[in-house]
Amino acid sequence: MSNVITHLAVADKLYASLGGGVIQNLPLFFGGNIAPDAVHAKKDCRRSDKVRSHLCEGIIAYGYGDPSAAQLFDGRVNEFFKKYYFTEHENKDVYLGYIVHLLVDQADVFAVCEYIAEQWKNNGMNTDELEFREKIINEMSSGRYKDFFSISVNGYPFKINVLQALDSVWDYEVKDYINSDEINSEQRWVMDTCFKSAPMQDMEKNARTMRFVDVTAEKITERLRGMI
Numbered sequence: 001m002s003n004v005i006t007h008l009a010v011a012d013k014l015y016a017s018l019g020g021g022v023i024q025n026l027p028l029f030f031g032g033n034i035a036p037d038a039v040h041a042k043k044d045c046r047r048s049d050k051v052r053s054h055l056c057e058g059i060i061a062y063g064y065g066d067p068s069a070a071q072l073f074d075g076r077v078n079e080f081f082k083k084y085y086f087t088e089h090e091n092k093d094v095y096l097g098y099i100v101h102l103l104v105d106q107a108d109v110f111a112v113c114e115y116i117a118e119q120w121k122n123n124g125m126n127t128d129e130l131e132f133r134e135k136i137i138n139e140m141s142s143g144r145y146k147d148f149f150s151i152s153v154n155g156y157p158f159k160i161n162v163l164q165a166l167d168s169v170w171d172y173e174v175k176d177y178i179n180s181d182e183i184n185s186e187q188r189w190v191m192d193t194c195f196k197s198a199p200m201q202d203m204e205k206n207a208r209t210m211r212f213v214d215v216t217a218e219k220i221t222e223r224l225r226g227m228i
Contacts, residue, residue: 002108003150004194006209007033010104011097011160013217014224022228025093027169030162031187032097036105038178053177054102061140062106064113065133077102079151081227091172098174100220108215113137129174141159151209152200163195169175 002010011033013154015023023029039045039053051057052152063070077099085095113136120136121127139145173180200206 001104001147002209002212003147004034004037004190005151005153005156006213007101007104008162009151009156009158009209009213010217010220011100012156012160012162013213014100014221016159017217017221022224023093023096025091025169026160027165028091028172029093029097029100030160030165031169031183032094032174033101033171034166034186034190035094035098035174035178035183036101037062038182041182041185041189045215054105060112061137064110064137073106078227094172094174096185096224098177100224103220103223104216107219108149108212111212112140112148115148116140116145121138122138124139148205149209149212150200151206151213152197153195155206156197156213164193166191 008030011030015026015029020026036053037050039049042049049058055073056062059069059073060066063073080095081099085092085099088095116136116139117127117132126132170184170187171180172183174183
């Protein structure tokens with residue numbers, strides 16, 4: 001999956017395109033954007049907890065190559081929006097940020113799978129094999145593509161001071177999913193770790209990630225406009 005700064009870079013671009021008319025509480029929007037992974041702070045956290053926080057129960061690779069599973073995930077995103085974003089008032093931007101995180105993860109998985117498929121096709125692999133999709137997903141999940149889209153905080157021209165924004169709001173929750181203690185723990189880790197990391201030296205990865213951020217932000221902007 002994309003690293004934290006990549007997620008926040010997409011959120012930064014979304015704010016630039018959607019503006020304050022849609023995102024009214026910017027700190028909560030950025031906080032919601034890192035919230036799905038706050039499940040790691042859950043006591044005795046299990047893989048199933050993260051699957052649930054990402055709305056992926058019973059769904060493999062966000063439904064890559066499986067239209068019915070992809071439709072199921074998209075339906076869950078829409079239902080989450082209706083149940084939480086449209087019924088919330090003061091903290092509604094937490095849920096907007098939360099959904100953006102999930103859509104970035106979906107875009108990441110699809111992009112990595114397509115990259116692998118293209119590489120294998122170029123190497124002469126038979127793409128008509130029934131197991132081709134499963135092989136791609138297994139390869140994507142192998143760990144060799146961890147942080148395939150990654151960028152350092154110094155590698156992206158943030159328009160918003162995200163560190164300051166995150167530090168301005170604490171003790172909120174994502175109802176039914178992430179409690180305030182878990183979010184506080186994740187937020188502190190992000191602030192103390194991700195914003196103090198060394199600049200990335202891999203220029204190829206940096207350029208690839210910048211393209212991913214631009215394309216993904218544009219696609220999510222259009223989707224959100226249709227939902228909101």
